[in-house]
Amino acid sequence: MKQLTIISGKGGTGKTTITASFAILADNPVIADADVDAPDLHLILAPKPFETIPYVGMKVAVKDHTLCKLCAECRKYCRFDAIDEELNIIEDLCEGCGVCAHVCPNDAISLKPTPAGYAYMSETRAGPMSHAVLKPGASTSGKLVTLVRENARKLARRYNRGLIIIDGPPGIGCPVIAAIVGVDLVLIVTEPSVTAIHDMERILEVVTHFRIPVLVCINKYDLNPSMTHKIEHYCKARNVKVAGKLPFDKTATRAMVAGKSVVEFNDSLLAQQLRILWKHIDMGLKNGYDDLL
Numbered sequence: 001m002k003q004l005t006i007i008s009g010k011g012g013t014g015k016t017t018i019t020a021s022f023a024i025l026a027d028n029p030v031i032a033d034a035d036v037d038a039p040d041l042h043l044i045l046a047p048k049p050f051e052t053i054p055y056v057g058m059k060v061a062v063k064d065h066t067l068c069k070l071c072a073e074c075r076k077y078c079r080f081d082a083i084d085e086e087l088n089i090i091e092d093l094c095e096g097c098g099v100c101a102h103v104c105p106n107d108a109i110s111l112k113p114t115p116a117g118y119a120y121m122s123e124t125r126a127g128p129m130s131h132a133v134l135k136p137g138a139s140t141s142g143k144l145v146t147l148v149r150e151n152a153r154k155l156a157r158r159y160n161r162g163l164i165i166i167d168g169p170p171g172i173g174c175p176v177i178a179a180i181v182g183v184d185l186v187l188i189v190t191e192p193s194v195t196a197i198h199d200m201e202r203i204l205e206v207v208t209h210f211r212i213p214v215l216v217c218i219n220k221y222d223l224n225p226s227m228t229h230k231i232e233h234y235c236k237a238r239n240v241k242v243a244g245k246l247p248f249d250k251t252a253t254r255a256m257v258a259g260k261s262v263v264e265f266n267d268s269l270l271a272q273q274l275r276i277l278w279k280h281i282d283m284g285l286k287n288g289y290d291d292l293l
């Protein structure tokens with residue numbers, strides 16, 4: 001089973017547009033939306049869930065009011081202002097550190113896991129899909145990304161699929177690491193702007209640290225040719241291959257509004273370049289990218 005993760009140093013680089021087209025172009029893939037904080041692949045692939053799994057997030061403090069003697073020790077020691085003047089625990093502010101439970105002389109506080117959202121296994125026109133939704137205000141973690149990836153592997157085994165395409169989270173934090181560990185190839189999507197290059201450099205460091213084969217795609221490359229040249233130069237100096245350059249095209253937005261991937265929407269230059277990019281990546285996944293390490 002091969003796994004490909006598409007990531008970007010920051011949001012808004014067109015990562016999901018590219019992932020959706022790959023999902024349509026690939027032979028029998030499983031799709032995973034690991035961008036659990038801001039998932040939007042469902043807008044294009046319209047998944048229909050057939051299995052829902054509650055996701056339990058971090059623990060928070062819960063008070064048994066019958067045991068509380070209102071001594072206020074818990075409030076005194078809470079560093080996160082998560083206990084109000086009436087000595088009620090404010091769940092949204094609680095970081096689950098457990099100090100209040102430790103200092104309470106009456107064992108009135110315990111830590112309980114809280115429901116934080118749901119993971120789904122769904123069907124889409126591109127193949128089975130693993131994705132998740134967090135409750136508003138719930139903090140994300142690599143744990144939910146790991147669950148989404150586990151479910152994707154289950155789907156791949158259940159439906160005998162040889163490829164998982166993962167839409168990764170932006171940034172360089174714990175969820176990104178959870179989305180790339182153990183995959184066969186990472187595609188970094190960047191665009192020709194100063195901040196995007198800086199973000200790409202940081203994410204490239206993370207990916208090379210884990211010795212995962214990596215390719216770069218420059219989206220909207222024609223918006224700033226000199227900056228695109230700088231990215232190509234930077235990648236060449238680090239022996240990282242630029243697998244594709246995609247033109248700026250409003251088709252990407254129009255396709256998303258229509259609930260379609262770009263390659264389904266029309267045969268624009270962007271769609272053609274996406275097909276060429278996918279062919280390149282697909283060949284690499286089938287024949288190996290060892291030379292990219």
Ligand code: SF4
Pocket residue numbers: 060061077078079080081082083089093094095096097098099100101
């Ligand atoms: S668990 Fe920590 S953050 Fe939450 S209420 Fe207790 S002391 Fe405050």
Ligand code: SF4
Pocket residue numbers: 063067068069070071072073074075087103104105106107108109
């Ligand atoms: S420390 Fe325990 S007994 Fe004291 S106010 Fe907090 S919950 Fe109540």
